[in-house]
Amino acid sequence: MPNLAILLLLLQTQTGPGDxxxxxxxxxxxxxxxEQAMTSVSASEWGxxxxxxxxxxxxxxxxxxxxxxxxxxxxxxxxxDRAIDVYRDILSEDESIFEARMNLGALLFENGSxxxxxxxFAAAMxxxxxxxxxxxxxxxxxxxxxxxDAAIDGYNAVLDRAEPDGxxxxxxxxxxxxxxxxxxxxxxxxxxxxxxxxLGVDDASVFVMLGDLHSEVGELENAKDFYEKAIALDSGHxxxxxxxxxxxxxxxxxxxxxxxxxxxxxxxxLLADSYLAAGRHGDAIPVYERLTADEPENAxxxxxxxxxxxxxxxxxxAVPPLERAIALDGQRDxxxxxxxxxxxxxxxxxxxxxxLLDYLDLRPNHAASIFLLATCFDxxxxxxxxxxxxxxxxxxxxxxxxxxxxxxxxxxxxLERLLEDQ
Numbered sequence: 001m002p003n004l005a006i007l008l009l010l011l012q013t014q015t016g017p018g019d020x021x022x023x024x025x026x027x028x029x030x031x032x033x034x035e036q037a038m039t040s041v042s043a044s045e046w047g048x049x050x051x052x053x054x055x056x057x058x059x060x061x062x063x064x065x066x067x068x069x070x071x072x073x074x075x076x077x078x079x080x081d082r083a084i085d086v087y088r089d090i091l092s093e094d095e096s097i098f099e100a101r102m103n104l105g106a107l108l109f110e111n112g113s114x115x116x117x118x119x120x121f122a123a124a125m126x127x128x129x130x131x132x133x134x135x136x137x138x139x140x141x142x143x144x145x146x147x148x149d150a151a152i153d154g155y156n157a158v159l160d161r162a163e164p165d166g167x168x169x170x171x172x173x174x175x176x177x178x179x180x181x182x183x184x185x186x187x188x189x190x191x192x193x194x195x196x197x198x199l200g201v202d203d204a205s206v207f208v209m210l211g212d213l214h215s216e217v218g219e220l221e222n223a224k225d226f227y228e229k230a231i232a233l234d235s236g237h238x239x240x241x242x243x244x245x246x247x248x249x250x251x252x253x254x255x256x257x258x259x260x261x262x263x264x265x266x267x268x269x270l271l272a273d274s275y276l277a278a279g280r281h282g283d284a285i286p287v288y289e290r291l292t293a294d295e296p297e298n299a300x301x302x303x304x305x306x307x308x309x310x311x312x313x314x315x316x317x318a319v320p321p322l323e324r325a326i327a328l329d330g331q332r333d334x335x336x337x338x339x340x341x342x343x344x345x346x347x348x349x350x351x352x353x354x355x356l357l358d359y360l361d362l363r364p365n366h367a368a369s370i371f372l373l374a375t376c377f378d379x380x381x382x383x384x385x386x387x388x389x390x391x392x393x394x395x396x397x398x399x400x401x402x403x404x405x406x407x408x409x410x411x412x413x414x415l416e417r418l419l420e421d422q
Contacts, residue, residue: 030056034066041069046077064090068100075103080111098127102134109141117141125157132161132168143175152179170199174206186213204234211243220251238264245270254278272304281312292321299329307338315342326358333362337369349376367396371408378411387415 037052053070056063067090074083087104090097105120121138128134139154155172162168177193180186193210211226227244231237241264245257254277261271268287275284288305295301306322309315322339325332340355353376356369363369374389390412397405 030059037066037069041073041076044076046073049073050077064094064097068097071100071103075107080107083107084111095123096127098124098131101127102137105134105137105141109144114141114145118145130161132158132163132166135161136168136171139172139175143179148179148183152176152183155179165199170196170201173199174201174203177206177209181209181213186216189213202233204230204237204240207233208237208240208243211240211247215243215247220247223247224251242267242270245274249274249277269301272308276304276308276311279311281308284308285312288321297328299325299332299335302328303332303335306335310338310342315346318342330358331362333359336362340369340372344372344376347379349379352376353380365396367393367398370396371404374408378415383415383419387412387419390415 033052033056037049037056040046040049040052050070050073053066053073056066057070060066067086071083071086071090074080074086084104084107087100087107090100091104101120101124105117105124108114108120109117118138118141121134121141124134125131125138135154135157139151139158142151142154145151155176158168158172162172173192173196177189177196180189180192190210190213193206193213196206197210207226207230211223211230213223214220214226215223224244224247227240227247230240231244234240241260245260248254248257248260254274257274258271258278258280261267261274268291272284272287272291275281275287285305285308288301288308291298291301292305302321302325306318306320306325309318309321319339319342322335322342325335326339336355336359340352340359343352343355353373356373356376359369360366360373370389370393374386374393377383377386377389390408393408394405394412397408399405
């Protein structure tokens with residue numbers, strides 16, 4: 001909670017301590033003692049200040065300035081309970097003293113009584129209806145208590161009191177952005193944070209929140225701009241750099257993502273995936289090799305390694321990691337498809353066909369794979385299965401490849417005649 005320190009606010013007094021009709025020498029003596037005590041307050045010499053104010057109050061118990069600064073001195077001296085008692089005594093006699101309300105609220109919050117602090121700041125708001133400070137303190141306490149809806153109302157009360165372009169309004173907009181985000185109201189969060197930025201907020205966390213919000217609704221270019229502003233303010237902020245790298249990869253700018261990631265520790269997975277997306281397969285391979293060595297039971301790393309070898313044209317190198325990925329997780333359809341294609345192009349119809357059957361268990365209507373499976377059976381001279389899968393392909397064919405469609409239809413008719421003649 002920013003600046004909930006003791007408020008050293010001066011109370012306006014017409015005279016120093018003492019009675020106007022008292023002996024002049026005694027009056028001067030008390031005035032001098034008050035000045036000495038206040039000098040001790042300014043120097044944070046709390047023990048001397050406490051002794052001085054107590055001496056004054058022994059002579060004049062009704063002297064409010066000395067009672068007020070006695071409470072301030074107790075707080076400064078690490079005696080908050082005594083300070084709280086003095087402030088409460090003051091307010092029991094005159095509940096209209098704004099500064100006592102504010103200091104009491106601050107002490108109550110700092111010493112584990114947030115609900116009571118909220119009440120004191122609310123009372124101070126009544127005493128100073130044009131002052132944004134008690135509303136801000138109240139909202140801050142509600143926020144710290146996790147009372148999101150109440151804190152939202154609290155910061156809106158700050159906006160009602162604050163100068164439209166002043167610091168209190170700026171801070172309220174910034175806080176409201178985060179609170180609306182927590183409350184599941186992203187549109188309002190964007191509105192508040194945008195206003196905070198307009199008023200000059202230069203806080204990386206605000207730009208990160210705006211980046212996240214724009215990213216969630218698919219406004220990737222806006223999100224990128226906000227993440228970049230956050231990084232400009234805090235170039236070493238790891239999470240923001242990762243956010244931006246992921247965004248750039250989603251925007252089909254993997255090389256830009258790599259530029260952010262290279263040199264950062266602990267990001268091998270993201271770096272390897274980005275190398276793969278950028279077509280830098282030779283760079284991806286050693287990173288995936290490290291990942292599989294560190295986590296040999298991680299199927300995703302083995303698949304990434306196999307895919308990198310495959311894309312680099314090193315088919316023999318691709319086979320073992322892809323087989324390992326499938327052994328660890330038989331649901332990895334991309335690994336099945338890639339390995340099936342490697343065996344298919346090597347004319348190993350049995351292995352290719354087996355993998356394609358497994359793949360089609362996961363993606364039963366994938367027309368291109370059904371076509372490949374049909375040709376595997378055809379090359380194995382299992383014409384009944386070949387015809388079955390050619391016909392499945394024909395039913396799913398979208399006509400995107402006219403030559404293939406014609407070829408399949410011709411071959412299906414040939415197999416029908418062949419099987420009829422047997």
